[in-house]
Amino acid sequence: MNRKWSYIPVVLLMSCAHLVLGQDWVIPEAESAVSNPSPYTLDNVKAGKDLYTVNCKSCHGDPGKNNPLGLIPIPVDVASDKMHLNSEGALFYKITNGKGIMPPFEGSISEDDRWKLVNFIQNFKPGGEVLLVDAPAVKAKLLASVNEQNSTVEILAETEGENSAFTSLVNAPVIISSKKAFGNIEIGRTTTNENGRAEYVIPADAIGDEEGYLNIVVSLNDDYEAKEVYLEKARVGKMKEVPKLIKSEVLWSTNDNVSLWLLLSYIMFAGGAWAVIGYVIYQVIKIRKYSKL
Amino acid sequence: MNKIESPEESRKLLDKIVFDLTRSIVKKDELTRFWFFFLIIFAGVGLWGWIIQFHHGLGVTGMRDYVSWGLYIANFVFFVAVSLVGLLISSVLQLLKISWAKPVSRAAEQIAIAAVALAGIIIVMDMGRPDRLLNVFLHGRFASPIVWDLTVVSTYLAISVLLFYIPLIPDLAIMRDRMGSELPKWKMQLYTVLALGWKGNDRQYKTVYHALRILMILIIPVGLSIHTVTSWLFAATLRPGWDSTIFGPYFVVGAFVAGTAAVIILMYVYRIRYGLHEYFEDLHFDKMGRLLVLMSLVYLYFNINEFMVPVYKMKQAEGVHLSELFSGGYAFLFWFVQIVGLVLPILLIRLKFFRKPLPLTLIAVVVLLSAWFKRYLIVIPTLEHPFLPVQNVPEHFHHYEPTSIEVMIMLFSFFASILIISVLAKLFPVITIWEYAEEKGIDKKYFTEKPKN
Numbered sequence: 001m002n003r004k005w006s007y008i009p010v011v012l013l014m015s016c017a018h019l020v021l022g023q024d025w026v027i028p029e030a031e032s033a034v035s036n037p038s039p040y041t042l043d044n045v046k047a048g049k050d051l052y053t054v055n056c057k058s059c060h061g062d063p064g065k066n067n068p069l070g071l072i073p074i075p076v077d078v079a080s081d082k083m084h085l086n087s088e089g090a091l092f093y094k095i096t097n098g099k100g101i102m103p104p105f106e107g108s109i110s111e112d113d114r115w116k117l118v119n120f121i122q123n124f125k126p127g128g129e130v131l132l133v134d135a136p137a138v139k140a141k142l143l144a145s146v147n148e149q150n151s152t153v154e155i156l157a158e159t160e161g162e163n164s165a166f167t168s169l170v171n172a173p174v175i176i177s178s179k180k181a182f183g184n185i186e187i188g189r190t191t192t193n194e195n196g197r198a199e200y201v202i203p204a205d206a207i208g209d210e211e212g213y214l215n216i217v218v219s220l221n222d223d224y225e226a227k228e229v230y231l232e233k234a235r236v237g238k239m240k241e242v243p244k245l246i247k248s249e250v251l252w253s254t255n256d257n258v259s260l261w262l263l264l265s266y267i268m269f270a271g272g273a274w275a276v277i278g279y280v281i282y283q284v285i286k287i288r289k290y291s292k293l
Numbered sequence: 294m295n296k297i298e299s300p301e302e303s304r305k306l307l308d309k310i311v312f313d314l315t316r317s318i319v320k321k322d323e324l325t326r327f328w329f330f331f332l333i334i335f336a337g338v339g340l341w342g343w344i345i346q347f348h349h350g351l352g353v354t355g356m357r358d359y360v361s362w363g364l365y366i367a368n369f370v371f372f373v374a375v376s377l378v379g380l381l382i383s384s385v386l387q388l389l390k391i392s393w394a395k396p397v398s399r400a401a402e403q404i405a406i407a408a409v410a411l412a413g414i415i416i417v418m419d420m421g422r423p424d425r426l427l428n429v430f431l432h433g434r435f436a437s438p439i440v441w442d443l444t445v446v447s448t449y450l451a452i453s454v455l456l457f458y459i460p461l462i463p464d465l466a467i468m469r470d471r472m473g474s475e476l477p478k479w480k481m482q483l484y485t486v487l488a489l490g491w492k493g494n495d496r497q498y499k500t501v502y503h504a505l506r507i508l509m510i511l512i513i514p515v516g517l518s519i520h521t522v523t524s525w526l527f528a529a530t531l532r533p534g535w536d537s538t539i540f541g542p543y544f545v546v547g548a549f550v551a552g553t554a555a556v557i558i559l560m561y562v563y564r565i566r567y568g569l570h571e572y573f574e575d576l577h578f579d580k581m582g583r584l585l586v587l588m589s590l591v592y593l594y595f596n597i598n599e600f601m602v603p604v605y606k607m608k609q610a611e612g613v614h615l616s617e618l619f620s621g622g623y624a625f626l627f628w629f630v631q632i633v634g635l636v637l638p639i640l641l642i643r644l645k646f647f648r649k650p651l652p653l654t655l656i657a658v659v660v661l662l663s664a665w666f667k668r669y670l671i672v673i674p675t676l677e678h679p680f681l682p683v684q685n686v687p688e689h690f691h692h693y694e695p696t697s698i699e700v701m702i703m704l705f706s707f708f709a710s711i712l713i714i715s716v717l718a719k720l721f722p723v724i725t726i727w728e729y730a731e732e733k734g735i736d737k738k739y740f741t742e743k744p745k746n
Binding site: 254281291 | 435444452455489491496501503508511
């Protein structure tokens with residue numbers, strides 16, 4: 001889950017590259033002049049925020065908090081003056097092509113989304129119009145259950161209002177994930193309706209354990225402070241296929257895989273030897289019997 | 294063999310033979326007591342080492358991740374090897390009707406029983422969790438050479454005990470009939486029970502011969518397989534030094550060398566201790582000496598084959614192993630075993646003087662000793678050179694050195710095996726009386742006569 005660490009090898013490699021290629025950004029005039037085709041709206045800023053959280057935050061840190069990863073050069077804070085010396089076209093160009101440690105995102109983020117990232121950065125332009133205000137996380141409460149018949153997770157989200165009465169949480173993003181050995185893996189998302197309710201149908205190809213049991217985790221996104229709901233052993237997943245590691249008959253193998261010729265040779269040899277020993281012991285008994293002659 | 298016709302003469306000679314050959318049983322002196330005391334104390338000390346190991350686990354040994362077979366397995370292979378002489382002397386030579394081998398046969402059988410019994414015990418002592426021994430039988434895999442080994446070792450033990458017991462039955466009857474006051478009561482009772490009421494009639498003798506013949510034939514494949522399978526424990530791997538197709542016969546011949554040496558030593562001890570000069574004659578030592586040379590020559594041939602071919606190729610991993618043996622840390626031991634333990638005995642025993650009892654016995658001691666070191670050289674150096682380099686482990690994982698606990702347990706096996714032989718010698722004649730007497734021309738009918746006195 002810790003995305004920060006997953007960058008480290010890349011970063012180390014690139015710091016070497018940077019030592020060699022340590023030069024200033026070169027942006028073609030025409031590129032810099034391109035205007036943002038994506039309108040500056042709250043929705044686009046929000047979408048940009050989500051992209052930023054996943055792709056950029058590990059290096060650049062939280063906007064305005066000045067907490068980037070300690071690289072050289074320092075990844076610039078998106079709320080800083082330096083960032084906003086860039087025109088929108090220049091920002092787009094830089095995100096697209098990267099430089100040194102700053103990775104190029106041309107291949108991994110679509111053009112449209114890259115413009116949304118620019119929209120997001122614009123939200124922090126000094127003296128600009130602020131669309132998205134970083135509100136403190138809303139305290140919320142989640143209830144969820146799973147209906148195994150139709151593979152549906154049913155969710156009720158509430159928030160604590162004034163005089164501690166609970167009111168339904170409307171239009172809140174709900175994340176459904178599956179708990180695996182090394183962390184949670186997201187299955188999908190849904191949004192609560194006007195009653196604070198949501199439903200999510202687990203896709204038929206969600207892989208559970210060997211018996212098809214899925215351990216489902218229901219949570220809200222970072223805007224909310226809510227205890228996640230853990231639905232243990234829901235029979236809604238596909239059975240996991242466990243590959244048989246030893247398929248063929250090999251010498252150093254389990255008893256089930258013992259080669260027939262080997263087993264037969266063993267039984268024939270050991271059985272034969274002990275049969276003869278048994279016969280000899282019978283002779284000894286006969287010697288005793290002959291004493292009575 | 295010419296028959297003695299006169300009954301008086303027959304009886305007189307029989308009396309003398311019985312008297313001589315039961316001396317080991319009757320004899321009771323300070324030395325005997327001291328000998329047993331000595332063996333039991335030392336075996337006990339070794340056993341104590343095993344109790345320590347049982348409590349603390351195999352960590353008390355020098356074995357670690359890489360060298361996971363140490364002194365114990367080397368010792369195991371040694372004992373299996375020595376036990377094989379039972380097959381050679383009490384079966385092959387008998388079936389070939391080599392008459393001088395008859396008196397030697399019981400000594401060989403004693404060694405076989407003691408050695409193979411200890412081989413089984415040593416395996417248990419090499420286990421970290423001997424309390425789980427039963428699992429080997431319950432969940433053993435038939436594809437595993439270890440299960441085969443367990444099978445053949447126990448089969449060989451059973452056959453060896455029978456091969457020891459069946460020719461003993463008429464002897465037991467002789468002792469039951471002729472002895473009395475000079476022996477404790479329990480011994481006489483033991484003979485009576487074990488003699489199975491032997492009367493010495495034709496059908497009984499016929500059954501004895503029949504059973505013996507079957508056993509002698511059966512022991513050949515089982516005996517060969519016990520040591521061949523032991524060699525497969527090594528040869529069924531890909532490791533340098535073990536990955537060899539001649540390991541089976543190589544081990545078998547090496548076993549004959551070690552076992553023959555052990556029998557020579559035991560013969561000499563009996564000859565001196567029980568005054569059996571007329572029974573273990575110079576002739577027997579001479580023949581055993583020749584047998585030892587023959588086996589050593591074959592073994593030398595196998596050694597040349599086993600080392601010459603890989604040395605010629607010097608494959609990478611094999612090369613590391615071989616240079617370690619030839620000129621590295623094991624060079625002294627290796628050349629000692631090859632020259633002092635093999636080439637020198639061959640050269641010396643060819644001279645008549647060295648086939649006399651004492652010189653031959655001294656040589657046999659050296660041969661037996663280097664046979665032990667040879668097993669050490671087979672097991673340990675290979676494990677110290679795995680294919681993947683040994684790295685990121687503590688320094689003492691790289692090399693193997695037996696700890697004092699391991700040495701204690703090894704000494705236990707030596708003393709325990711000598712103890713088994715001593716007990717057998719104290720209970721039963723060391724040469725088959727009736728066979729020997731018959732060889733001297735005494736008719737069977739005199740054997741079951743009660744002496745009139």
